[in-house]
Amino acid sequence: MRTRTVLAAPLALLVILAAGACSDTPTQxxxxxxxxxxxxxxxxxxTSKPSACEGLTEENWLxxxxxxxxxDVNSDLGLIDENLDEMRDGLDELREGN
Known part of the structure; x- marks a missing residue:
């Protein structure tokens, strides 16, 4: 009797863990x-929130x-790409002490 109890507990735990691992709930x-x-x-x-975004937490949605x-702003104006090299050069100069 004691042997069956000892074997049943780990088996039950494995079943519970396997059920949780097979969850179809998508991650964030x-x-x-x-x-x-x-x-x-x-x-x-x-500007509406697409239905594909409904499962996100408010923080992740924002x-x-x-x-x-x-x-969108970058693709419309090209601001980030155009200025990125200049920002990198400025950071390099600061690091070098110029």
Whole structure:
């Protein structure tokens, strides 16, 4: 009787862990990736939250939205790419003490 109890407890734990590992719930990273795709595909000027973004926490939604907005500004104006080399050069000069 005692042997069956000792063997049953670890077996039950393995079953519980296996059930949790097989969960179909997407991670925040997976949802964010789908969200970015949905944001890229939506019509310009559309400010509604795509359904693909619904599972994100509020903090992650704001982060994805802010990053996407910066990407939009960069693609429209080219500001980040044009100034990136200048910023790197300035940082290099600061590090070198010039």
């Amino acid at each position: 990273d997976e949802i964010a990736s789908d969200c970015v795709t949905a944001l890229d595909e939506r019509t310009k000027g559309d 982060s994805v939205r802010a990053a996407h907005a910066l990407k």
